[in-house]
Amino acid sequence: xxxxxxQTVDSSTLWGGGRSPFSVSYGKMMMWFFLVSDxxxxxxxxxxxxxxxxxxxxxxxxxxxxxxxxxxxxxxxPLIYVALMTFILIISSVTMVLxxxxxxxxxxKAVIKWLAWTIVxxxxxxxxxxxxxSHFIHGTPGYITTQDNAKYxxxxxxxxxxxxxxxxxxxxxxxxxxxNETTITGKAALxxxxxxxxHVQGAxxxxxxYGPPQYGNFFFFITGFHGFHVFSGVVINIIIFIQVLKGxxxxxxxxxxxxxxxxxxxxxxxxxxxxFTFFYLI
Amino acid sequence: xxxxxxIVNDSYSLNNTHTDEQGVTIRKKIIKVTVLxxxxxxxxxxxxxxxxxxxxxxxxVKWSFIVMTLIKAFYIVAVFMHLGDERKSLRYVILVPYVLxxxxxxxxxxxxxxxxxxxxxxxxx
Numbered sequence: 001x002x003x004x005x006x007q008t009v010d011s012s013t014l015w016g017g018g019r020s021p022f023s024v025s026y027g028k029m030m031m032w033f034f035l036v037s038d039x040x041x042x043x044x045x046x047x048x049x050x051x052x053x054x055x056x057x058x059x060x061x062x063x064x065x066x067x068x069x070x071x072x073x074x075x076x077x078p079l080i081y082v083a084l085m086t087f088i089l090i091i092s093s094v095t096m097v098l099x100x101x102x103x104x105x106x107x108x109k110a111v112i113k114w115l116a117w118t119i120v121x122x123x124x125x126x127x128x129x130x131x132x133x134s135h136f137i138h139g140t141p142g143y144i145t146t147q148d149n150a151k152y153x154x155x156x157x158x159x160x161x162x163x164x165x166x167x168x169x170x171x172x173x174x175x176x177x178x179x180n181e182t183t184i185t186g187k188a189a190l191x192x193x194x195x196x197x198x199h200v201q202g203a204x205x206x207x208x209x210y211g212p213p214q215y216g217n218f219f220f221f222i223t224g225f226h227g228f229h230v231f232s233g234v235v236i237n238i239i240i241f242i243q244v245l246k247g248x249x250x251x252x253x254x255x256x257x258x259x260x261x262x263x264x265x266x267x268x269x270x271x272x273x274x275x276f277t278f279f280y281l282i
Numbered sequence: 283x284x285x286x287x288x289i290v291n292d293s294y295s296l297n298n299t300h301t302d303e304q305g306v307t308i309r310k311k312i313i314k315v316t317v318l319x320x321x322x323x324x325x326x327x328x329x330x331x332x333x334x335x336x337x338x339x340x341x342x343v344k345w346s347f348i349v350m351t352l353i354k355a356f357y358i359v360a361v362f363m364h365l366g367d368e369r370k371s372l373r374y375v376i377l378v379p380y381v382l383x384x385x386x387x388x389x390x391x392x393x394x395x396x397x398x399x400x401x402x403x404x405x406x407x
Contacts, residue, residue: 020295021371022369022371022372022375023295023368023369024368024372025295032376033376036376036380039380040383043383043384044387050391051391051394054391054392054396054399055394055398055402056399056402058403062335063330064330064331078331079327079330083323083324083326087320087323090316090319090323093358093362094312094316094362096362097361098309098312100364101309101312102305104299104300104305105299105301105305106299254296254298256295256298259298259364262363263363266358266359266362267363269358270358270363273354273358274351276323276351277326277347277350278351280330281326281347
């Protein structure tokens with residue numbers, strides 16, 4: 001058992017006064033302080049989202065009505081895909097905490113195994129988010145507005161490079177969501193389409209088919225900022241993984257670097273728990 | 283009062299090691315928390331799918347979402363991030379400034395968005 005007098009701690013991790021006020025190393029405490037500041041950034045974003053969501057409740061889209069698709073399937077599966085993403089991130093957080101635990105036992109092999117799974121989970125999450133973004137941007141067949149601001153939803157997708165006339169059974173649905181919902185087909189529908197003010201399909205930074213422009217902006221910024229955190233987390237995990245493979249921490253005598261990257265990775269999971277609730281569920 | 287600003291034996295976090303037997307207990311705890319987090323997420327999705335916004339049950343569901351999220355956050359921070367195993371002083375240094383700021387921010391956000399919502403409903407075209 002090492003004590004203060006006999007133990008040699010390398011000078012880069014030792015506090016200036018030679019002792020730690022919180023019984024943690026300098027690096028670990030700075031990681032916590034960074035996470036607090038990062039948590040404040042995300043809180044700011046989510047509170048801003050909540051502000052817009054609450055202030056314009058009746059115009060704001062509902063998560064389960066926007067996100068209901070699964071890759072390769074055409075049915076209606078509200079929230080299932082996001083739940084899957086959440087689950088992937090939780091599991092990768094679990095493999096990370098197992099890597100930290102293995103580090104405390106100085107068990108090289110287990111650290112390598114669990115870190116590898118964490119990296120795989122991170123890539124899965126990033127891939128899922130790429131699909132989610134692509135789906136959100138491309139959207140449904142969309143709707144058109146006329147010069148007098150009436151809104152008609154398209155029944156069929158117009159393929160890229162084609163026009164409405166090329167689409168068999170082209171139709172428009174009027175008064176969506178009310179009792180006198182009617183479908184217009186044939187020439188009447190084509191005429192309406194030709195004289196449209198605009199065709200809104202999917203989402204970009206100025207307009208989207210789901211709701212107010214801010215909705216798309218918040219989606220891109222919040223999930224994008226979180227996705228960037230996941231990406232940098234994966235990169236950091238890979239760097240640490242290589243260090244473990246090279247035996248750097250075995251020689252150093254402790255695996256605290258795994259613990260510190262673990263903190264960051266868990267934080268990314270923590271943020272997603274809140275994004276999941278406040279962006280998708282409520 | 284016990285001083286916690288001195289390094290006593292093994293209190294430095296670099297010495298944070300445990301034996302194989304302790305590892306077994308820790309892993310059991312991790313598995314328990316994993317199951318809990320997964321079950322809560324499944325309940326959230328189930329409620330989100332089956333109870334529509336705007337129904338009479340919705341406010342209850344909404345608040346249960348928030349409570350369940352906080353429970354999940356608690357377990358991630360306390361167990362996965364090991365904040366529960368840190369010294370009290372470190373826990374407070376991290377949590378108190380954050381919580382105070384969030385309460386303040388939420389207060390401003392909710393108050394003002396209520397007001398804007400009121401005005402918007404009254405004057406919207």
